[in-house]
Structures are given as C-alpha cells and as structure tokens.
Amino acid sequence: MLAGAAGAGLVSRLVEPSVAAELEAKKKQVLIVLLNGGLSQFESFDPKPKTDTGGPFRAIPTSVPGTHFSELLPYTAQQAHRLAVVRSVFAEEVPGSHAAARDYVETGRSPVLGSYPLLGPVYSKLLAGKTDLPGNIHITPSRGGPRADAAFLGPQHASIALTNGDAPRNVDRPAMFSADADEARYHLRDLADLRFSQRRRTAYSEAYHSSYDRAMQLIRRKDLFDVAQEPAKDQDRYGTHDFGRHCLLARRLLSEGVTCVKITHSNYDSHMENFNFHLEQLGEFDRPFSTLLSDLDERGMLANTLVVLLTEFGRTPKIMPDLGRDHYQKSWSVVLGGCGIQPGGVLGKTNANGTEIAERPVHVGDMWHTYLQAVGLDSRGTHDDRNKIPLAAPERAPVKELLS
Amino acid sequence: MNFGTDLAPALPYPRLRSPAMPPASLRRCVALLLSALAAWNGAAQKSSALDGPLHVAIDRQIAAALPKFKLKQTAERADDAEFLRRVTLDLTGVIPTADEVRAFTADKSPDKRTSLIDRLLASDEYARHLAVVFDVMLMERRPDEHVTSSEWRDYLAASFRQNKPLDALIREILLSDGLDPATRPAAKFVLDRDAVHDTLVRDIGRLFLGVDLQCAQCHDHPTVTDYRHLHYYGLHVFLAGTKLYRLPSGDKQMGLQEEVVREATFASVFDPDVQNKTGPRLMDAPAMDVPTFKVGEEYVEKPSSKTRAVPKFSLRKALAESLPRSETREFSRNMANRLWAHLMGRGLVQPLDMHHSANPPSHPELLALLADEFAAMKFDVRRFFREIALSDAYQRSSLAPPGVSPDAMPEESYALANFKGLGPEPLFASLIRATGNELTLERQLDEATKAATDDAARTKARAAERDKRVKEFTDLFGSSAGTPEGEFQASLPQALFLANAESIAVWLAPQHDNLTARLQKRSQPEQIAEEAYLSILSRSPTPEEVAAVQKHLSGKVGDVLAIEQLVWSLIASSEFRLNH
Numbered sequence: 001m002l003a004g005a006a007g008a009g010l011v012s013r014l015v016e017p018s019v020a021a022e023l024e025a026k027k028k029q030v031l032i033v034l035l036n037g038g039l040s041q042f043e044s045f046d047p048k049p050k051t052d053t054g055g056p057f058r059a060i061p062t063s064v065p066g067t068h069f070s071e072l073l074p075y076t077a078q079q080a081h082r083l084a085v086v087r088s089v090f091a092e093e094v095p096g097s098h099a100a101a102r103d104y105v106e107t108g109r110s111p112v113l114g115s116y117p118l119l120g121p122v123y124s125k126l127l128a129g130k131t132d133l134p135g136n137i138h139i140t141p142s143r144g145g146p147r148a149d150a151a152f153l154g155p156q157h158a159s160i161a162l163t164n165g166d167a168p169r170n171v172d173r174p175a176m177f178s179a180d181a182d183e184a185r186y187h188l189r190d191l192a193d194l195r196f197s198q199r200r201r202t203a204y205s206e207a208y209h210s211s212y213d214r215a216m217q218l219i220r221r222k223d224l225f226d227v228a229q230e231p232a233k234d235q236d237r238y239g240t241h242d243f244g245r246h247c248l249l250a251r252r253l254l255s256e257g258v259t260c261v262k263i264t265h266s267n268y269d270s271h272m273e274n275f276n277f278h279l280e281q282l283g284e285f286d287r288p289f290s291t292l293l294s295d296l297d298e299r300g301m302l303a304n305t306l307v308v309l310l311t312e313f314g315r316t317p318k319i320m321p322d323l324g325r326d327h328y329q330k331s332w333s334v335v336l337g338g339c340g341i342q343p344g345g346v347l348g349k350t351n352a353n354g355t356e357i358a359e360r361p362v363h364v365g366d367m368w369h370t371y372l373q374a375v376g377l378d379s380r381g382t383h384d385d386r387n388k389i390p391l392a393a394p395e396r397a398p399v400k401e402l403l404s
Numbered sequence: 405m406n407f408g409t410d411l412a413p414a415l416p417y418p419r420l421r422s423p424a425m426p427p428a429s430l431r432r433c434v435a436l437l438l439s440a441l442a443a444w445n446g447a448a449q450k451s452s453a454l455d456g457p458l459h460v461a462i463d464r465q466i467a468a469a470l471p472k473f474k475l476k477q478t479a480e481r482a483d484d485a486e487f488l489r490r491v492t493l494d495l496t497g498v499i500p501t502a503d504e505v506r507a508f509t510a511d512k513s514p515d516k517r518t519s520l521i522d523r524l525l526a527s528d529e530y531a532r533h534l535a536v537v538f539d540v541m542l543m544e545r546r547p548d549e550h551v552t553s554s555e556w557r558d559y560l561a562a563s564f565r566q567n568k569p570l571d572a573l574i575r576e577i578l579l580s581d582g583l584d585p586a587t588r589p590a591a592k593f594v595l596d597r598d599a600v601h602d603t604l605v606r607d608i609g610r611l612f613l614g615v616d617l618q619c620a621q622c623h624d625h626p627t628v629t630d631y632r633h634l635h636y637y638g639l640h641v642f643l644a645g646t647k648l649y650r651l652p653s654g655d656k657q658m659g660l661q662e663e664v665v666r667e668a669t670f671a672s673v674f675d676p677d678v679q680n681k682t683g684p685r686l687m688d689a690p691a692m693d694v695p696t697f698k699v700g701e702e703y704v705e706k707p708s709s710k711t712r713a714v715p716k717f718s719l720r721k722a723l724a725e726s727l728p729r730s731e732t733r734e735f736s737r738n739m740a741n742r743l744w745a746h747l748m749g750r751g752l753v754q755p756l757d758m759h760h761s762a763n764p765p766s767h768p769e770l771l772a773l774l775a776d777e778f779a780a781m782k783f784d785v786r787r788f789f790r791e792i793a794l795s796d797a798y799q800r801s802s803l804a805p806p807g808v809s810p811d812a813m814p815e816e817s818y819a820l821a822n823f824k825g826l827g828p829e830p831l832f833a834s835l836i837r838a839t840g841n842e843l844t845l846e847r848q849l850d851e852a853t854k855a856a857t858d859d860a861a862r863t864k865a866r867a868a869e870r871d872k873r874v875k876e877f878t879d880l881f882g883s884s885a886g887t888p889e890g891e892f893q894a895s896l897p898q899a900l901f902l903a904n905a906e907s908i909a910v911w912l913a914p915q916h917d918n919l920t921a922r923l924q925k926r927s928q929p930e931q932i933a934e935e936a937y938l939s940i941l942s943r944s945p946t947p948e949e950v951a952a953v954q955k956h957l958s959g960k961v962g963d964v965l966a967i968e969q970l971v972w973s974l975i976a977s978s979e980f981r982l983n984h
Contacts, residue, residue: 112600112602113602113618113621113622114602114603114606114618114886115884115885115886115887134896149884150884151884151886151887152887152888152890154883154890154891154893154895155880155881155883155884155893155895155897155898156893156894156895158884158895158897160896160897168896168897168900169897169900169901169905170897170900170901170903170904170905171900171904172904173903173904174904174906174909176909176913176965176968177965177969181965181969184956184969185968185969185972185973185976186973188952188956188969188970188973189972189973189976189977191952191973192973192974192977192978192979193977193978193979195946195948195949196977196978196979197978199803199804199806199810200802200803200804200810200984201802201810201811201815201820201823202810204823204825204892204894204978204982205978205982207892207893207894208894208978208981208982209978210894211894211895211896211898211899212899212903212976214896214899215896215899215900215903215904216903218896218900219900219903219904382627388627388628389618389619390619390626390627394623394626395622395623395673395674
C-alpha cells in the first residue's frame with residue numbers, strides 16, 4: 001500500500017482505470033494573474049479617451065472588431081478574441097484597503113465575513129488531479145512570509161510559494177545526505193510506518209506518508225522550477241525581466257500538470273504618477289501575458305485552462321494632483337479566457353467618463369461563482385469537510401453570459 | 405421575576421426590569437441584583453447527580469453505545485509506555501524523556517497511572533501547556549495587535565496554575581477593558597480582534613457557545629436551520645457599543661470603551677426590504693430587558709473625542725456575567741465538549757463549533773452528563789481532565805484488537821484510541837527532547853542573549869529567541885490566522901521542511917551529548933536501537949525493530965551518517981508525528 005501509493009495519482013487509485021483516464025484527459029487547470037495594487041481600468045480594458053477622466057493615452061482596436069483597449073496593451077489587444085472582458089465589476093468598500101479588497105476578490109466574500117479560502121486552494125482541493133505535484137503554486141515577485149491562503153481547507157491546500165520564481169523552500173537536500181543516503185533514510189521511515197500501521201487506523205499515516213512521497217518527487221523534479229531549461233527562443237519571447245520569467249515558469253508548470261498557478265505582478269498602486277506607472281508596469285505585463293495566452297492556445301491547453309486576470313479594485317476616474325488615481329470599488333474591469341469562457345466579448349459598460357456602471361453590474365461574488373462554474377464545478381455546492389459552508393456566497397450567482 | 409431553577413436553560417441571564425429610576429439608585433439596584441444573582445447561582449448550582457466517580461459513568465456511557473456502532477469489544481488497555489506518552493503530551497505538551505519511560509514502565513505500584521495524572525496536572529508544564537492550548541483555541545494564531553502573546557500566555561498560565569474556574573477565566577476575558585495593567589492581558593481576546601463586532605460575534609459564538617454563526621451573518625444559515633440571522637444579531641447587540649479607545653498614556657496603547665447601543669436592526673440579503681429588530685439575546689433565550697435612561701443620562705462618562713465612553717449599564721459586562729455560567733447550556737456543553745476533544749481526539753459533537761439539531765452528539769447522554777458535571781464541579785478544569793484521563797476510554801490502546809479491522813471501529817465510538825496530530829509547539833518541544841537537544845537549545849539561547857544586562861531582560865530575550873525557533877513550526881504546522889486547528893493534515897512544505905531544513909539538520913548533527921552524539925559512541929546495535937526508540941518514540945523497540953536497526957548499521961557502527969538516517973527516520977515517522 002505504502003509503496004504502491006507512491007507514483008499513482010489519486011484519481012487512478014480511487015476509480016476504474018478507464019474512468020481515470022477520462023478524468024485525467026479532461027483535467028481542468030487554472031492560471032490566475034493578479035495585478036497587485038489596483039490596475040487602472042482607464043489605462044487598460046476600459047479606456048475613455050478624450051474625456052475629462054480618460055488621461056493621455058489613446059484607445060486602440062483589438063482583434064475583436066469594435067472592441068478597444070488602451071494603447072498600453074498592444075499585444076494583449078491582439079488576444080482579445082481569446083478573452084472576455086467584464087467592464088462592470090464592483091464591490092462594496094471594505095476596511096483594510098488592499099489586503100481586504102484582494103481577499104474580497106479572491107474569496108468572493110466580503111472580508112468582514114471572516115476567513116475564506118482563496119481560489120487557488122479551492123481549485124487545489126476540488127480539481128486535484130495528480131497528487132505528486134502541488135495543486136496550488138504561487139509565483140510571487142518578492143519575499144513575503146508564507147501566506148496561509150487555504151483558511152479552513154487546511155495546510156494541504158495552501159499555496160506553495162515560488163518567491164521571485166525560485167524553487168520552493170527546502171527543496172535542496174541537506175549537505176550530508178547524497179541521493180542514495182536520502183533513499184536509505186526514507187526507506188527506514190517507510191519501514192517504521194509500515195510497522196506502526198499494522199492494526200492501527202491508517203488515514204493519518206497515509207496522508208503523512210504521501211506528503212513525504214510528494215516531497216521526494218519534488219526534490220527529484222527540481223528542474224520543474226528551472227525556467228532556464230525552457231528553449232532560449234522562448235526565453236527571448238517572454239523577456240528576461242521578472243514578469244516574463246514568471247509567465248514562462250507558469251507555462252512550464254501548467255504544461256507539467258500543476259492544477260492552479262497564480263502569478264502576482266506588482267505594483268499598480270498609482271496614487272501619484274498613474275500614467276507613468278501604468279506605462280511602465282503594463283509595458284512589462286503586456287507581451288509576456290499575451291505570449292503565454294497564445295502559447296497555451298497553440299499547445300491545445302487553453303480549452304482546459306481557465307485564465308483569470310484579476311486586480312483588487314480599479315482606480316478613480318478623477319485624476320488627482322500629482323497625476324495619481326486613487327482606489328475605486330464602484331467599477332473596474334476583470335478579464336477571463338480559456339476553459340468554459342465565451343471568448344471575444346465585452347460584458348457590462350461604464351458611462352461615458354467611467355464614473356458609474358451603465359449596464360450589467362457584476363458583483364465580485366458573482367464573478368467568483370463564475371470562476372468555479374467555468375471549470376465545471378457547481379458553485380452552489382458546499383465545502384464537504386467542515387461545517388457545510390457554501391463554496392460561493394449563496395446570495396450571488398454565476399454570470400451566465402460569460403460561460404460557454 | 406422568575407428564577408425557577410428548572411427554567412434556567414430558557415433564561416440564561418437576568419431579566420432586569422428597571423423603568424425610569426434615578427441612576428444612582430439604579431446602579432445600586434443593578435449591583436444588588438447581580439449579587440443576588442450570584443448567590444442564587446451558587447444555590448442553583450446542582451451538585452453532582454452521580455453516585456460514583458465521573459470516569460466510571462463515562463465508561464458506562466461509552467460501553468452502552470457500542471452496539472450503536474456495531475461493536476462488541478473495545479481495544480485493550482494501552483500499555484504503560486503508550487499511556488505515558490499520550491498523557492504527557494496531552495497534559496504537558498511534550499513527550500516524556502527516556503528516563504521517565506524507564507521509570508514509569510518499571511514502577512510496580514498499582515495506582516501509578518492515577519499518580520502520574522495527578523503529578524502532571526500539578527506541574528508547571530501543565531499550566532504552560534494549557535496556556536498554549538487556550539491561546540491557540542481562543543486567538544487562533546492571529547498576529548499580535550495590542551497585547552503581546554507572551555503577556556497573554558503568562559496570564560493564561562497563571563490562571564491555569566491557580567486552576568481558575570473556566571467560567572471565571574472567560575468572564576475576565578469578556579470583561580477586561582485593558583485599563584488595569586493587572587487584567588489587561590485578558591483583554592487580548594477583544595482588543596486583538598480590534599473590537600470588530602462581526603469578528604467578536606462569530607468567535608464568541610464558535611468558541612464559547614459552540615455555534616458557528618458565520619453563515620447567519622447576512623441571512624438565516626442556508627443549510628443549518630437552527631442557526632438564525634436573529635441569533636447573530638442578538639449576540640451582536642451585546643458588543644455593538646464596544647469600541648477601541650486610545651489610552652491617554654501616550655504610547656498609542658488601546659483599551660476599550662462602550663457606547664450605548666440597545667438593539668440591532670437587520671435585514672436578510674435575500675429579503676432586504678424586511679427590517680427586523682432585536683435586543684440583546686443569547687441564542688433562543690428571550691431578549692434581555694435592559695434598564696432605560698433618559699436621553700442624555702445614559703452615561704457615566706459621555707463619548708467624546710477626549711474621554712472614554714462609559715455607560716451606566718454595560719452590555720458587554722452583562723454578556724460577561726450571563727454567558728459563562730452553568731445556566732447558559734450552550735456554554736457548559738461547548739466547554740465540556742472542547743476539553744473532552746482535547747484529550748479524546750474528537751468532540752462528542754464534531755466539528756466543535758457545530759452544535760445543532762441536525763448534527764447530534766455521538767453520545768447525547770454523555771455530553772449532557774459532562775456538561776452537568778463540569779458545571780457541578782464549578783468548571784474546575786483540572787478535576788474535569790482528571791476524570792476523563794482516568795477513564796478506560798482515555799486509556800485504551802490505538803491498536804485494534806487482534807482480528808478486528810481498525811476501520812470497523814469508528815472514531816466517534818471511542819472504542820479505539822483516536823490519533824491527534826502534535827501541534828507546532830508540542831512538535832518543536834518533542835523534537836528537541838527526542839533528539840537530546842534540550843541543553844543545546846539552552847546553550848543557544850544563552851549565547852544569543854549574552855548581551856542582556858539584567859535578569860528580566862535576559863528572560864525576555866530568551867523567550868523571544870525560543871519563540872523565533874518555534875515560529876518556523878507554527879508558520880508551517882499551525883492553522884492560518886483566524887481559523888481553528890483542524891484535523892490532522894500533512895502538507896508538502898511541512899515534509900520538505902522536516903526532510904531538508906537546516907533548522908532540523910542542526911538537531912540531528914552530533915553535538916554536546918545529544919542523541920546522535922550518544923548513539924555514535926555506542927558499539928552495540930541493540931543498545932543503539934533501545935536508546936533511539938526510548939528517546940524518540942518513548943518505548944522499547946520490538947525484536948523485529950532491533951533487527952532492522954542491526955541490518956541498517958551492519959558495518960557502520962559509529963558512522964554518523966547511518967546514525968543520522970536512523971534518528972531522522974524515527975523523527976519523521978507517523979508514530980512520532982502523532983499522539984496515538
């Protein structure tokens with residue numbers, strides 16, 4: 001049992017081989033890109049040129065006739081046919097600014113309601129495929145403490161952080177253990193567990209054993225995190241700056257079968273110099289993101305990979321002194337693509353100068369339902385293991401127009 | 405007023421009817437009522453209804469329920485080593501030393517288990533461990549805000565050292581406004597939640613009443629019909645006036661103040677046009693009558709930007725007086741269930757914060773009995789733990805009887821000992837003890853704090869240094885902030901840490917007279933096996949295990965790598981990771 005569990009995925013252990021194959025074939029994956037700090041909708045997906053709020057940038061045509069993005073996104077504009085843009089996302093204001101607003105967007109629940117799991121852990125739990133790879137990897141730009149993002153789902157589903165795209169912590173063996181010596185100590189450990197498990201309940205020891213198994217697999221597969229092993233040509237296409245490397249790393253991880261990969265791109269919090277800020281940040285974002293999107297499509301992965309482009313809130317229509325824009329939760333844009341999403345459209349509308357939603361307001365809680373539905377999960381369901389908590393806010397609903 | 409004792413569960417707090425009365429006399433009147441109530445409480449406190457010890461009654465109930473689980477037998481009594489490890493971990497948060505295992509297993513006295521339980525309960529380690537257990541239970545790993553963890557844990561440890569009744573402890577926690585330095589640590593519960601009302605309502609509901617009203621904040625609970633929007637807001641009113649107050653001391657220290665709020669208005673998000681109202685209430689009890697004052701005369705100290713608001717009648721005080729006591733059935737039931745779960749590995753109601761009719765206890769009569777008896781012993785935690793620990797149910801082996809599949813013995817039957825994962829703090833302390841590094845750690849702390857100028861500074865610095873090392877464990881093995889420690893889970897980062905981290909490797913390397921160093925000096929594999937197993941797994945190895953060690957060490961006696969592999973394999977084993 002212990003040895004047999006090593007290589008086999010969870011799916012294949014629990015169901016018939018033929019069914020398992022089918023499930024594996026349909027395995028859904030998710031790419032989340034978080035534009036941290038609050039992307040300006042005006043400088044991206046909902047431009048308002050030549051208005052009092054629109055700022056200096058032009059709107060440019062996209063690959064979808066009639067749809068325009070800001071000129072800061074020339075490459076992403078050519079991907080518009082693969083994307084669905086929602087221009088009328090809103091949330092109630094929450095105390096605590098960025099972190100709380102991010103929680104609102106990533107949990108679909110107002111943070112005043114307490115801790116709920118973020119998207120990654122939920123996908124990790126509900127879409128878990130192969131157990132030998134982490135279900136939820138977060139590529140973060142800078143060093144931060146471990147982010148416990150799984151709430152009541154527990155540490156098993158918390159994200160594995162790749163700080164600045166580096167391999168996870170503790171993936172290197174201690175100096176004293178060579179590969180062979182390592183094998184020997186795991187073998188001894190397994191023997192101890194085998195003896196302990198006789199005539200005892202095995203659920204905990206199996207879970208514990210499997211965590212070492214996965215650790216061992218990961219130690220062997222450290223190359224998974226080594227973006228330098230991607231072809232030089234691709235490294236050029238994505239660019240050598242951090243976000244480019246991180247997007248290429250995301251492609252590598254998704255191609256290897258990791259269920260949910262999240263990339264955080266910082267920082268869009270432009271209380272001053274909004275326009276220069278966005279020129280610089282989106283200049284970094286635009287090409288790698290669009291390259292990743294088209295690569296996923298060309299590799300046939302986009303049909304099974306949901307792409308979610310998030311930010312915690314939009315920015316004010318009013319341009320402040322020092323050319324900044326402040327936080328705005330009355331309306332902003334969210335972009336989706338890939339698995340389960342009706343591409344090529346724009347949903348919702350803001351008024352002429354972007355101060356109000358004019359058509360089809362979509363609450364962040366509705367979006368959260370949609371993120372689950374898009375990958376075939378019933379967002380009306382409940383978490384199974386504790387307190388029957390609804391997966392998504394029960395008073396909210398999936399956005400049907402976005403779903404294919 | 406009707407304070408009939410049998411009505412107590414329906415009337416869990418005083419109904420104070422005091423229409424327009426001069427404030428001074430009213431204050432006196434309230435004080436009188438509360439003291440009368442306290443006296444009545446004493447009288448109403450039922451003494452035990454049992455004719456024998458509680459632990460015997462526990463076993464009677466567990467045995468009576470066996471047919472319900474289709475069981476004819478239970479596991480055998482745990483052997484001495486298994487029992488010693490379990491009870492030492494549960495009551496003091498660390499595994500026993502190898503010497504303690506040797507002494508206990510060699511002890512021939514018939515009442516040695518009872519003596520051990522009493523000795524552990526009387527130890528300082530018990531008080532300090534319970535401080536950790538209650539810190540984790542009540543603060544759920546929230547980062548420090550206004551009161552430091554060390555002040556709070558010192559306060560909790562002092563409380564458990566003097567065996568403060570649990571109702572009194574919770575009363576202090578709800579009551580403290582953070583002004584008096586002596587009781588300020590108790591205010592951490594409210595202060596470190598920034599006195600945010602919704603957070604307080606949820607956590608007081610879950611932790612003190614055993615009801616998770618989170619999903620009843622915006623509407624009646626969608627799947628638990630017992631949990632209603634009204635319950636949420638009834639509890640909310642008690643806290644709605646409580647706010648942070650910056651103390652004038654000038655160091656930005658916060659205390660609590662209270663404005664006068666007497667009712668809540670709420671509407672379901674599904675039915676936003678229907679406005680509902682409630683006064684302060686605890687679950688299904690009727691709303692509490694509170695004294696009314698003329699407008700402008702509600703305060704001892706009116707709210708202003710300069711002063712701390714102090715109402716003539718404090719609803720938070722009313723909550724502190726009415727919630728933690730035997731008449732609030734939800735309270736005694738919840739606390740009895742939580743303490744039971746601490747020792748027995750699972751609550752009679754599980755999850756611990758989901759007491760409701762569609763989630764009945766595994767043993768309804770036993771839970772009722774435990775709640776009654778815990779109240780009858782005046783919420784004496786030591787006495788309560790002692791009774792549970794004396795029960796056969798607690799002292800059973802985790803090894804299923806020969807021929808019976810452990811999977812046929814459900815956890816909620818308590819016919820087989822349940823596993824508990826070691827929490828981060830016990831895991832750290834046990835790892836240090838198992839690898840024989842307690843002295844090494846002391847030396848490290850000495851070294852890191854040698855710059856300290858006086859004893860007080862040194863004590864503080866040493867605690868901080870130790871905390872720094874424990875923090876690696878709490879970050880990885882603890883629950884995330886604001887969520888309860890759930891069932892045992894094993895994550896990939898945990899395994900990578902235990903397998904590869906420098907901070908684990910350092911304890912495995914031979915130094916001073918730690919375990920690896922001692923084993924390295926021994927020449928007989930049998931002795932090495934004996935010492936390693938006693939130190940790490942708190943038992944002697946079986947002949948089969950001795951043989952495995954012999955095989956592993958053949959030709960490698962004295963080889964540090966082989967010793968480290970052996971030590972690590974036992975540290976990383978399920979048997980070490982679990983309290984079994």
